[in-house]
Amino acid sequence: MYADQKVRDLEFGVGEQVLLKISPMKGVMRFRKRGKSSLRYLGPIEILRRVGDVAYELALPPGLSGVHPVFHVSVWKKYHYDGSYIVRWDSVLLNENLTYEKEMIAILDRQVWKLRSKKITSVKVQ
Template identity: 75%
Template sequence: MYANWKVRDLEFTVGDQVLLKIYPMKVVMRFGKRGKLSSRYIGPFEILERVGDTACELALPPGMEGVYPVFHVSMLKKYHADGTYIVCWDTVLLDENLTYEEELIMILDKKVRKLRSKEIASVKMQ
């Protein structure tokens, strides 16, 4: 009666390409990512083995050797081959202190929000 109707059974097989969900936080740095505007998923990674019914072992790159490679299926998302929504982490040029500069491609939308005593301008960029 109180079931969540949005819950779906996730089925992955060995050899599938999946994205790994990361939890961006302001203070904690996980998987080399930090901040609330960082990407939500990294990857794609290949599934090497199924561990039980609800876990999968992933083939992680050498830069992530400190991370345990077995993850629950709720942290995985099916990878679609178009890849337009994924930031490729191999092409990002990092400085010596692991930072990079973002480049503006185009401005998508401009909006001014009016509060009681001030106006806040926001710009949506690609």
């Protein structure tokens, strides 16, 4: 009656991709970085097979060969592919030293933050 009503059953299919939540231990550098800038999620990782009701085997990258590949669904996040962040190489003109010049397309928003004795202007540029 008073159980957590936000709990939902998670079902995944074989071949789907998920993000694996990692919590690095102090002093252990298994997941590349340590400290505040360490990774929170690793992936996308493909599901290989279902092991139990709430456990699945994942296709981990070769760098994590020492980690057991079966994980509970509570340490996952569903992966939603969004290709909008991918930069097309034909749209960027690269120089000889692999640098490029940024071009402003449009000004999307302006804000002025008023502090006690200052005004700070913020501009969002596409």
